[in-house]
Amino acid sequence: MTMPQPTVDYIWKNGKLVKWDDARVHVLTHALHYGSGVFEGIRCYETPAGPAVFRLPEHMQRLKESAKMLYMDFEYSVDELCQIVIDTIKANNITECYIRPLVFRGYGSMGVDPLPAPVEFIVAVWPWGSYLGEDALTKGVEVGISSWRQRSYNASPPAIKACGNYLNSSFARMEANRHGYNEAIILNEVGQIAEGTGENLFIIKNETLMTPCVSDGVLVGITRDSVMDIARDFGYEAIECSLVRSDIYTADEFFMTGTAAELVPVCKCDSIEIGEGVAGPITLKLQKAYFDAVHGKNEAYKHWLTYV
Numbered sequence: 093m094t095m096p097q098p099t100v101d102y103i104w105k106n107g108k109l110v111k112w113d114d115a116r117v118h119v120l121t122h123a124l125h126y127g128s129g130v131f132e133g134i135r136c137y138e139t140p141a142g143p144a145v146f147r148l149p150e151h152m153q154r155l156k157e158s159a160k161m162l163y164m165d166f167e168y169s170v171d172e173l174c175q176i177v178i179d180t181i182k183a184n185n186i187t188e189c190y191i192r193p194l195v196f197r198g199y200g201s202m203g204v205d206p207l208p209a210p211v212e213f214i215v216a217v218w219p220w221g222s223y224l225g226e227d228a229l230t231k232g233v234e235v236g237i238s239s240w241r242q243r244s245y246n247a248s249p250p251a252i253k254a255c256g257n258y259l260n261s262s263f264a265r266m267e268a269n270r271h272g273y274n275e276a277i278i279l280n281e282v283g284q285i286a287e288g289t290g291e292n293l294f295i296i297k298n299e300t301l302m303t304p305c306v307s308d309g310v311l312v313g314i315t316r317d318s319v320m321d322i323a324r325d326f327g328y329e330a331i332e333c334s335l336v337r338s339d340i341y342t343a344d345e346f347f348m349t350g351t352a353a354e355l356v357p358v359c360k361c362d363s364i365e366i367g368e369g370v371a372g373p374i375t376l377k378l379q380k381a382y383f384d385a386v387h388g389k390n391e392a393y394k395h396w397l398t399y400v
């Protein structure tokens with residue numbers, strides 16, 4: 093299914109707001125050829141006190157860390173980056189949106205060494221509904237274990253959000269869709285569960301939440317962190333541990349987290365029903381609490397919001 097890209101009026105590009113249609117790059121842009129970029133995915137939600145961005149400083153900190161790994165000269169402070177995001181949302185007069193900052197090696201010098209190419213920075217925002225579909229949030233999705241493996245930390249580190257990393261995710265996602273699944277589950281080279289193509293993973297067994305350790309090869313998801321906090325506030329144990337595919341098949345509940353995907357129940361993996369084969373009760377309880385948090389409906393999590 094192809095969806096047209098929703099547009100807004102302005103995109104932040106290299107220090108100023110430019111018209112959406114004018115935010116262009118040259119075909120010899122380094123990142124286009126060699127994947128030399130890093131990015132973030134953030135969401136802004138409507139709240140009773142106006143639009144607010146969820147965990148904006150944490151996303152900007154991760155962006156800076158990703159840029160550092162690519163030896164990029166990217167001297168903005170977290171505060172300055174947050175302000176650029178807010179200015180871009182305001183300029184577009186939009187209340188709920190997805191936010192995509194991208195730092196990339198631009199046009200000026202070809203060849204694998206990225207350092208001679210200039211560093212460019214854009215922030216785009218646009219309205220984006222549920223990543224895996226509205227039904228996904230209530231009914232759950234079907235996933236399949238991919239035949240593609242996660243990149244190792246000494247190949248293309250999973251812990252940073254680099255453009256080139258998503259070639260691996262794209263292989264897995266295309267395969268999953270070809271097999272009729274909504275999303276792929278990627279294992280690392282030794283067969284431990286890593287992550288989805290754009291989501292972290294959680295299983296629930298005997299009321300304990302378990303998610304793969306960072307050292308098993310995952311992006312340190314900000315939704316993952318938020319959901320662990322929320323779960324612990326409910327009194328559940330939430331731990332990071334190595335998991336293998338049989339842990340998924342025999343779990344009571346299974347769900348995925350990500351800024352774009354939000355908190356999505358998984359009802360089947362490799363056509364095997366997880367638990368009762370429907371969105372699990374603890375999953376739905378955490379999902380509601382997560383949506384309350386992002387929509388500013390729970391006082392306890394208001395410190396996660398940056399109001400526009």
Ligand code: PMP
Pocket residue numbers: 133261287288289290291292310311312313314315316349350351352
């Ligand atoms: N893993 C991958 C590969 C991702 O692309 C994402 C989305 N950024 C996540 C996990 C979830 O991260 P977050 O909750 O910070 O969006």
